[in-house]
Amino acid sequence: MQIESRTIFRQELVMVVDASESHRRQVEHALMSFYRIATFASTSEALAALQKSPPGAIVIAKGAVTSEALDFVAMVRRDHALSAIPVVLIGPGDDPGIRKAAMECGASSFLAKPYRRSVLIGAISKEINKAIEHRWEKLPTLHRNALVGTMDIFNSVSDVIENGEPIAYSAVTDACGPLIEAVGTGEFRTILSEVRGHDNFSYAHSLGVATLLLLFGYTIGLKGDDLSLLGSGGLLHDVGKMSIPYDVLNKVGALSPAELEQMKGHVAVTTSYLEKCSDLPKNIHLIGNQHHERLNGTGYPIGLKGSELNELARMSAIVDVFCALSDRRPYKSALDSENALQVMTNSMTAALDQQLLALFREMLLDTGR
Ligand SMILES: [Fe+2]
Ligand SMILES: [Fe+2]
Structure with missing residues (x-):
């Protein structure tokens, strides 16, 4: 009987960082059947958790406080141990300036609100299953x-x-x-x-x-x-x-x-x-x-x-x-x-x-x- 090894399974963790509880729940709900989810209200909490157990992907949405989100992405990219983790950044609207800044500081993809749930799932899946x-x-x-x-x-x-x-x-x-x-x-x-x-x-x-x-x-x-x-x-x-x-x-x-x-x-x-x-x-x-x-x-x-x-x-x-x-x-x-x-x-x-x-x-x- 051929039994596959259990070690091949990666139960991917997706970290969701957002000060808005309702949007955090919305992202969690969209992704919860596909991945394990950990949510954080602040980037400092998320950074502490990141060091302990690096996730398969990060979703960060910081509402209007985009500079904090951009700094967070840049920090992840600079950290040798974390730099390969895909980061999906969700912005408050489709502002070409923010989109450009997001990509320049190392976001793997950028989504603008309002976005379709399937687009979010697709973006995470694409990164994790690259x-x-x-x-x-x-x-x-x-x-x-x-x-x-x-x-x-x-x-x-x-x-x-x-x-x-x-x-x-x-x-x-x-x-x-x-x-x-x-x-x-x-x-x-x-x-x-x-x-x-x-x-x-x-x-x-x-x-x-x-x-x-x-x-x-x-x-x-x-x-x-x-x-x-x-x-x-x-x-x-x-x-x-x-x-x-x-x-x-x-x-x-x-x-x-x-x-x-x-x-x-x-x-x-x-x-x-x-x-x-x-x-x-x-x-x-x-x-x-x-x-x-x-x-x-x-x-x-x-x-x-x-x-x-x-x-x-x-x-x-x-x-x-x-x-x-x-x-x-x-x-x-x-x-x-x-x-x-x-x-x-x-x-x-x-x-x-x-x-x-x-x-x-x-x-x-x-x-x-
Ligand atoms: Fe079935
Ligand atoms: Fe079924």
Whole structure:
């Protein structure tokens, strides 16, 4: 059995420095499902903490007191031990002078208020995953577009969360287009292996689910709009997890009953997010609502069972469990395909549709995964 080393995981810490408590909370809320967050009201507190445990990235927003923020960035850049830490500076408005000064004193990127939540997440992710996303730029166009397009749309869901701003279904299907093509031509393995190193675990998991749902779709002969639906549904099925803090999502050890409820609650949150996007086909909602339901009624949120679960719900459950077992996460080792399938066959016999699971196993064997 191949078990990945736990030491490869970097539970990235993002430090947020801002005198404004409400904006600090806003930044924390946007990033909390992706990273561990430490917030500071002043640069002096932040500097003391920086020396003790350097973060993966710093977000600094100092309202109108920009000179303090600029001095802070310059100080970080001058410190040998800290100089490589990416710093995202948020300014009060898009003043070209401040933007120029921010970049000159060493900020990695500058955002002006008001900014989209997805832009903030994208800026941090880009800095933290620089090496991985840089490698994506060198991939063949189809692979690159599949990764970049789906990641952008995944991050843009955070705008729905923040503003109630809907995502157009056409934007999701467009983003999934290269992925659908790559799965159709059997070129999806590079995409899956490239995304595994990405620190945005929710995105990596969602892309995995989208890819394997598509593979399932091709195997059972689906085409066109049905494939778009599977790819889009896979990508959006867990967006409610963006409401769960990183520390709960990635907790090493048992979740408390309250944390478990919070985790299970991601389905309801996903539903409420997706309902804001009025043009999504109902089967996208079904994938979001029912991928944790189980054939024997032991699933959630409703405890549907047997014939109450259609083929799409059954396929989604299989793909989601398989990806969850194979994902690399801070709290568990990743199982290889064979071991994941064994767990699903031996320990989830009554919970998963074993006929569809046998087909899924064959499909994976055929594609050499
Ligand atoms: Fe889920
Ligand atoms: Fe999932």
